[in-house]
Structures are given as structure tokens and as C-alpha cells.
Amino acid sequence: MGFLLEKQGLPVLDADKLGHVVINSETEKIVSRFGQTILGSDGTINRQLLGKLVFGRSEEMTALEAIIHPGVNSLTEEWIASNKNAEFCVLNAALLHKSSVCDKIRAIIVVHAPFSVRFSRAKKRDKLSLRKLLKRLGSQKDFPCYKTSEKQTQLFFPAADIYTIQNSGFSGSPRVLEKRVNAILESLRQI
Numbered sequence: 001m002g003f004l005l006e007k008q009g010l011p012v013l014d015a016d017k018l019g020h021v022v023i024n025s026e027t028e029k030i031v032s033r034f035g036q037t038i039l040g041s042d043g044t045i046n047r048q049l050l051g052k053l054v055f056g057r058s059e060e061m062t063a064l065e066a067i068i069h070p071g072v073n074s075l076t077e078e079w080i081a082s083n084k085n086a087e088f089c090v091l092n093a094a095l096l097h098k099s100s101v102c103d104k105i106r107a108i109i110v111v112h113a114p115f116s117v118r119f120s121r122a123k124k125r126d127k128l129s130l131r132k133l134l135k136r137l138g139s140q141k142d143f144p145c146y147k148t149s150e151k152q153t154q155l156f157f158p159a160a161d162i163y164t165i166q167n168s169g170f171s172g173s174p175r176v177l178e179k180r181v182n183a184i185l186e187s188l189r190q191i
Contacts, residue, residue: 001111001165004181005090011083015072015093022071023047029067034060056135065098073100080104088188097157105160107188109181113167161188 002012023030023045030045031038034053040046054060076091076099083089088106093099096108113121115137122133163184167177 001109001167001177001181002090002092004178005185008182008185010088010090011079011086012090012092013076013079015076015091015095015099018072018075019068020047021075022068023050026067026071030064033063033067065095069095069098076101088185102157103159105157107184108157108160108162109184110162110164111167111177112164117168 002014006012027045030050034050038045038050038053040049050064054064080089080091080101091099091101091105096102096105119133119137122128122137126133165177165180
């Protein structure tokens with residue numbers, strides 16, 4: 001969906017790509033934690049090998065996130081500051097709720113695709129075995145709007161309006177998606 005927002009002239013930051021940048025800059029820490037077996041023949045971290053070690057293993061994923069997230073947060077904050085004159089800044093982030101900018105977010109667009117569509121796209125993109133693909137998709141969670149503790153439930157995004165777009169993957173859906181995105185942007189411009 002980022003391309004639709006870029007088409008509107010909005011700056012779009014892909015947090016996943018920032019994660020790749022931070023993986024490269026934090027290679028020493030990551031290798032120290034996860035071992036030499038995650039290195040490719042060129043000496044850089046092979047993200048597929050690293051993924052095999054962390055997906056579906058919450059302790060390992062938490063350890064990796066503790067290394068990567070501070071750098072991603074820092075780069076995100078720098079990017080937002082560098083785009084302070086833009087009408088809107090768009091952050092494309094699967095783990096948005098773990099970002100340091102939660103309190104700065106004005107609107108969130110959640111794109112929801114049915115499991116069958118996500119499965120088909122991931123199979124084509126990732127070329128994993130059926131077992132590995134199901135494990136990876138099974139580890140993905142719905143978008144969390146709240147964080148809960150024994151004492152309270154609070155919004156992750158206290159100032160954000162949350163919009164949901166259904167993306168079924170059927171023909172014609174790009175036009176429907178674009179129309180919905182345009183309607184959301186128009187409503188935000190009126191606030």
C-alpha cells in the first residue's frame with residue numbers, strides 16, 4: 001500500500017528496510033548472540049538463516065528485537081524529523097506497536113488480507129516449505145491496538161484514528177484499495 005501513498009506525494013518509510021540496515025550495522029552483536037552459522041559466504045548476515053533461528057521461538061525473537069529495535073527507532077525518529085514539513089509522513093511497519101513513535105501517530109491504516117491470500121502471497125514470495133510457511137504465518141499476530149497488564153489496558157496509539165482496509169486479492173481490488181486510501185487521506189486533511 002506504500003506505493004499508493006507515495007503516488008499521493010507522501011514520504012513513505014519502510015521499517016522493514018530499516019531493520020535490514022540495522023542488521024548490517026549490528027552484525028557483531030547479532031553474531032555474538034546467535035553464532036557464526038547465520039553468516040553467508042560473503043560474511044554478512046543471511047536473514048533467512050537468522051529467521052530459522054528466531055521465528056516461532058519467542059525468547060530468540062525477543063533477543064533479536066532487543067538488538068534491532070533501538071536502531072530502527074532512532075532511524076525512524078530521524079526520518080520523521082527530516083520530513084517535518086510534509087503534509088503526512090507514512091511509516092510502513094508490521095511491528096508499529098513496538099515503535100518509539102506510538103504517541104506521535106495520528107492515523108493508522110491496517111490492511112487486512114484473509115489467510116488464504118496471505119498464504120498465497122508468502123508462498124510465492126518466500127519459497128518456503130509448507131511446514132515452514134505455516135509456522136511463520138502462525139507466528140504472526142493481529143494488529144494490537146492495546147497493551148494490557150494486570151493493572152490497566154491502555155492504547156498503544158493514544159492520538160491515532162485507526163482505519164481498516166480489507167484486501168481480498170481479487171481482481172479489481174487495487175482500484176478499490178486506492179479509492180479507500182484516497183477517502184482516508186481526504187478525511188485526515190479535514191481534521
